[in-house]
Amino acid sequence: MTAAPLDPLSKRRLKAWIRLLSVTRQTESRLRERLRVEHGTTLPRFDVMAALWRFHDGLTMSELSRALLVSNGNATVIVDRLEREGLVRRTPMESDRRTVQVKLTAQGKQMFDSMAMDHESEVNRLLGNLDAQDLEQLRAILLKANAQET
């Protein structure tokens, strides 16, 4: 539907996107490897646990998939596996019987705690070249970019 790219910045935006994707993929790949080698888990499982740790009153499945920007079906299978491993618990809601509340179990909290600091220091290492000014600029740019998402 969009017309031909007369915008003179079009090519630069495309290059910026490619670079953004590349840095993100490389970083994700490092983090995935670390979780696998050091903690025997995967990035999606970690992401779910991190979200549940953050919202420690629990999240519904829909809130979870929205927070993680993944599909509902995807959230279901990851929570299924975490639940089978005893790291997470589904509780049917009284107020609205369509929904379930997902929470970390005590074991899940413990597991997450054992990973979180290591994960943070790996992120800190991977982005270690960025100083305070870089981080502030990046923050501003990403917020700006995000505002566009229709």
Add this chain to the structure above:
Amino acid sequence: MTAAPLDPLSKRRLKAWIRLLSVTRQTESRLRERLRVEHGTTLPRFDVMAALWRFHDGLTMSELSRALLVSNGNATVIVDRLEREGLVRRTPMESDRRTVQVKLTAQGKQMFDSMAMDHESEVNRLLGNLDAQDLEQLRAILLKANAQET
């Protein structure tokens, strides 16, 4: 192995990473949807074709997976499917019989051309809020971040 995160910027780097991931996922999701709806294809297929278009003398499987930051096994199945659809061709190399050269077919080139401009204008729209200065800063920051990747 890394020690506790005494770095005072550690938390900010973590937040920056989460934001980076979020923007990237949202953007990827938009682009994927557009390719699906408008062109009946997927992002990984598009990525492979874009790499082959860019290096129009062809790439080996290993070069391809390195360029796309995906595993060799992954590259194999995507190229398999593209080949089955006639968009791509594998040619055994004379010089080194371990390797194959992957190239776009004429049909593949045509298909890519029909998608590329649309894809670019979608990227341009999604990052439309970023002006020349933003793009330059982003470029510098991403290059800096990239330099760290051990």
Add this chain to the structure above:
DNA sequence: CACTAAAGTTTCAAGCTTGAAACTATTCCC
């Protein structure tokens, strides 16, 4: 109250992705 629309979740098929293992071809080194 019935009907309809909407929201929340799961199921499903298809495709993507990884990392390890297997296989083939090449290069290196004695």
Add this chain to the structure above:
DNA sequence: GGGAATAGTTTCAAGCTTGAAACTTTAGTG
């Protein structure tokens, strides 16, 4: 030349991911 190590590719099992369809429950409307 004969191994041994290395490089390129594919195969494989397991898990991730999507989007659509089905199912259940709730809310809204007459």
